[in-house]
Amino acid sequence: MSLEKTMTLARTVSLETTQAISKTLSQVPVPPLPEWINRFMAGSNQYGASAFDRSFIVLGLTMYMVGLVMVASSSIPVAERLFNNPFHFVIRHGIYIGLSLAIASVALQIPMSWWHKNSSYLLGFAIVLLVTVLLIGRSVNGSTRWIVLGPITVQAAEPAKLFFFCYLSAYLVRRREQVMENLKGFIKPLIVFGVMAALLLLQPDLGTVIVMFVTTFGLLFLAGAKLWQFIAMALVGATSLGMLAYFEPYRWRRVTSFLDPWQDPFGSGYQLTQSLMAYGRGDLLGQGLGNSIQKLEYLPEAHTDFVMAVLAEEFGFVGISVVLILSMILVYKALILGRYALAKEKYFEGFLAYSIGIWMCFQAAVNIGASAGIVPTKGLTMPLISYGGSSMIVMTLALVILIRIDHEIRLQSIQATSSKRPSKREAKSKVKQDGDK
Template identity: 80%
Template structure:
């Protein structure tokens, strides 16, 4: 019998009614997830259009090149979402190891035949389709870890061996990612893995000791790699070399400074005119800040926070209903989205070093868009199955009461 760890005790915080899972209605899925994703799709499409036109005009002689591709990615994401909604959570649970193997296989393939851009080999090219192997690797790792927590949760809570096993799996994936190299994805996986282990009930001393080792290792990777260390030092003082290692961050900070409270207005960004590199991908939030100011950034963060809080509440509900795999999976998706969003905004605003991570459901990038949509689909499916269970339980209870009344 799996017992719920004390980590699941939540404070009684008043939240809007639409954010709280209500599984006793006749509705079979939570439409709020769909509304949140559509809002983020539309904001992302507008901002990719605004930020990508100058570079698209120069590179492809077509200012709408990236906009059209982004629209195709959104359409493809919706199509894959419609298909994936039919997949029961039992399938994810049963085939979690196969999905992990597929993630490792993709990371191996990208090292052998992947496309290299800016010194990083991260993309598998299949005709017009480009796959960033690290994106599905994140989702599949979290699926495997969630299944592992169900099988070995007592072991995770009681001894070091159960705690170390998932870290070995993480270590294999991290090694393949560092060969690309892609330290940003490794950090996202690291934080999500440890967050999940903590929620699963790992002892605090295990958590602190291994987290300390992991942070030391990440620090060493940054220190002994010249280009990574240049990023760290330029982040600490970007104005020391504003036309060299600190160029991207200084241009991003200028965008934030020009935006002030309400921004310069849609289309009026100066930094997107090829002063700010990667303006439509990793640094799209800097363009948002310049054109819509603090209000624009706050709106996107509120939408992301709403999605994360709903995922956390859904995870708690699943755990309380003894659907442990679904609960851990929802928790991991919540940690993943929140941390990646925080790092993306933090990197563009100079709070953390740049890591090359997209803003979930906002930035340009097909692989990221599709996988993030798939993650939200998993949340919708978890919610759907819990609702069906509640409806069936209510129906059975009503039939039993009617039967007893007839017998009387």
């Protein structure tokens, strides 16, 4: 038999086999999905009074679990040394998650109109927190950022960010035309930002200032401010940040060590070089959960600011990619929600959703970028993953606000649809009239 006939016969047999398998599989009954899965999937798409986008909850809980696992893995050595309890930090992190969920269940009942109406009071409370931390705050590693209330430690900058974004969103609703038409409306929110930035720099906390600046910049752009105002704002902001870094020795050391950490690997570049080693060891699939070497007190802050470096070492490029995808999906949904809210003329909700999306995106980018040596270290946590009670609670609160915005838009849609439908009495009257005709 020739080679050509052999190949033809093989293809025929293969095709017949494939068809037979397909026919057999088509006859196999497919079990239905469990009813709770069907209800869950339907609930994210139906517009009812009790409906909301459940994917926000799925994303949040998934990132909670990733964070809990990574905090457990990365904090055991330092917890054993400091507290003689290897599970000290992971237990506290679990408590923070539980507390966040409890606060979320309450905050979910608060209508967006309350946030809008009380935005100025929230801003005032944020400023009081920032002043209080300077007066009675606890200092750690040269920074005064924490207010101690018995067993509770509050990082004042975290709620200050959210409350400032609430104020800024409400301001843009009231003064959007002024922001678009004249310089006065554009400058007013920047003055408020300047006051908060000054208080934050006294702690000092440059990272939070940068996050707030970028979010303010993005929100004013989305509100329709003029291009030349953004160019001026960007130039002033870049110049100010450069001067703040240059005239503060420890900040300048961070910048220079970021540019070439290997020049001083046991001094100013120590943390970054250890982080880069963790990324290098991770390769594609990582060393496996619990097998990180850098977390054995070689990498400082392994369970907080540099938790992503440990994740990269243990789960590799694939693990980092999964976390990035989860974060970007959450950011994308926040931005889409903001656009949809503006289209529905819910301007406060739209601007606030936009600000939360920009905030989460930039903070996640800076956290991962700092641990990978792309940007200078800023001391920012990875949203919903890094250890830290204040950050966890505030980020959860921001996520709950997104869920509430989505719920109110869906509720508005179903109410609008119901109002267009004729009542039963009107329907009966119309049927009777048609019968008389």
